[in-house]
Amino acid sequence: MGGSTVRITGQGLAADCQRLDITAGDAFVCEPVTCTDTEIMCLVNRRRRRHVIRNNATHPRYGPGYLWQPQHLTVWPGDLVTWRWAPGQVSSDQVGFSVHQTADQHSDAYDGAGFNSGDKTPQGSFTTMLEDIGTVFYSGESVGTNAVRMRGVIHVVAPPAGSGVLSVRVGSVEAESTPTDGDTPAFVPSEVCSEDPAPAACPASPAPLVLTAADCVTARVTGVSVASGDDSAGHMVEAGSELTISGAGFSETACHNRVTLGSGACQVTSAGAAVIDVAAGLKYFSSEPVVSGLSPTSGSPNGGTLLTLTGSSLLPASTDGSTAVLVGGQACQVQTNTLSTLTCLTPASAAGQAGPMPVKLVWDEDGVVRTLGNMTFTYDISKSPTLTSAQVATNAQRTLTISGTNLGSNASDIVIRLTPVSSAARRRRHVDPPRDTEVIDPDDVTEAESPAEGGAQEDAAFWSRFCDGRCANFDEFPSWTTWS
Structure with a gap:
């Protein structure tokens, strides 16, 4: 995902960082931080890719211009997606195009939380950045008088691990690569901080000037808790209070972990691969909600399935905060809600419709709303009792x-x-079979x-x-x- 600092040494490098263009294969760029003629320190970031979707495909009924191309797109988190549309062979003053995020692949209505290009126009473009892993559905306003809607699906997947050769360009000139026999570490040990060896499970770099991206050194935060302080039950803390950060991919060498709360720095007191203890220098901090799991992933279209979301900070700290879950745009009735777990009863599918539906967590704390989505729950008729x-x-x-x-x-x-x-x-229910007509004597009739x-x-x-x-x-x- 990026975030690593790389130290590059050589000769004839530029002291002006703005003249440098540093890449590592097609996936990464390295933004210069400090520069001299003999040494560059740069910060690795994943290269942001741009994908373009156009209305140049042919609809089987309405003809050219009424279908997005591609209709199914796969991107990485942080990629940019741009829709571009033009009348083309669609010649009508009433024709216009727009895009907005929808609740599922069967819906055309805006979901109220995702991207939205606004009112339709006959020609134009719209760009959005997708950051959450999952599936995104979109549609738009009716294109013309024929009420056709143009739908599409975008799959946001984790980027693959891989390696890329470091390349340094000074202006238009690419620097020659002449690796030495020994690999020069990006980090120089000192009395304050020692060298941090890579985890044993991580693959070794195939060459000194090759940057390898691997999940084993990707830090992930799953929870923050107050270990000690005046208000250990919430998020109000005094300066000097101890916080425990849980997750994975942390350095076991404490000084290699840098923690900030807003613009304030925290002192790391101890660290392990999964836990960091810090001393907070701020009076207040706010944990962002993270959803790490959803179960079960399917249930009856009649509703009533107990859905369990797991993660961290799922319960807002503020007493005025609220948490809601939407399945296919409909409310999932919350049963229990803690910091790490939320359960709710799924609603009945619209018109008993089967198929995958997006699940979104709407988290509201002090008016700050976060919508976490791209999880999927499938309505399966075979799961009905x-x-x-x-x-x-x-x-x-x-x-x-x-x-x-x-x-x-x-x-x-x-x-x-x-x-x-x-x-x-x-x-x-038990109707007697028909019998032949019988003539009854009036004298035989009783009340x-x-x-x-x-x-x-x-x-x-x-x-x-x-x-x-x-x-x-x-x-x-x-x-x-x-x-x-």
Whole structure:
């Protein structure tokens, strides 16, 4: 991801950093920090790539100009994506183009949080930078009177590890590479800070003038906690309070880790590959939310799946803060929320629609809103619970056994509701077959009971048989039996 300092030594280098152009293959650039004729210190950053999407593809129904090219694009975090559009063969005063981020691949409406080019125009361009790993969906306003929408998908993936040869140009002249027998370290040890060896798991550089990018030396922060201070339960701390930073890829040599809170520096007191302890010099700090996991990744389109998000700082420190989760643009009902875990019940999919839906965490602390997305939850019809049979045992408790699929294994999560069925409904279910017409003598007719009386008598008879004479209706039934 960049951030490493590289020390380059040689002869005839420029003391003016602005004259230098330093690269490491196609993936990295090195921004000069200090420069002399014999030594350059530069900071490595991943080269920001630009991708262009144009409306020059042909729609199978509406023809040229009504389809983005490419429709599916893969980028790295920090890359720039530019849409460029022109009328081309689309000749109409009512035609215009725009792009905005949507909740999923089936939606055309702006999701309210992502990028948006604004009102449509017949010709123009729009650029955005994508930083979060995941999948981004986009669409736009109706292009013309035919109501066609132009959709697309962008996949943001982690950049690959690799190596690149260092190249230094002074103006238009490229410096010759003449590596010495021994590799000159970028860091010069001193009494204050010793040399920091690379982790054993990291691959060795194939040559002295080759820069190798590897995940094993990429620092990642997953959490910040107050180890000691006046307010160890929140984020208000006194100067000198101790903070513990958790993550991975930290240097085990304390002086090689630099920590700042805003513009203030923190003194690193101890360090390991996964934990750094620092003494804070500020009165206040704010942790940014980070989502590191989502489970399960699929569930029923009917909703009700308990979704678990894991990460750090998921609970805002402010009492006025709030956290919300959106699945396909719909609210996921939050059940629990801690610093490291959030659970919510998924909503039903719109119109029972199956397929992948984006998951977004909307984190609000003191009016500062962060929207973390590019996670995906798939509505899968095969995950919906189904009932195949229900049987009542002949034991004294009349135990009810229900069979089916995807009914769950935790009894506390299962709710069973019994709805009484009227005698009229039962009669509709069991209709007698038609018989030949029969002529009835008027003298044989007796006064018929009312439908209400007949239904009540039949219901009482049904429940009396079902309860062995111990209940006369549904309301009396729960008082003597147990359902399971």
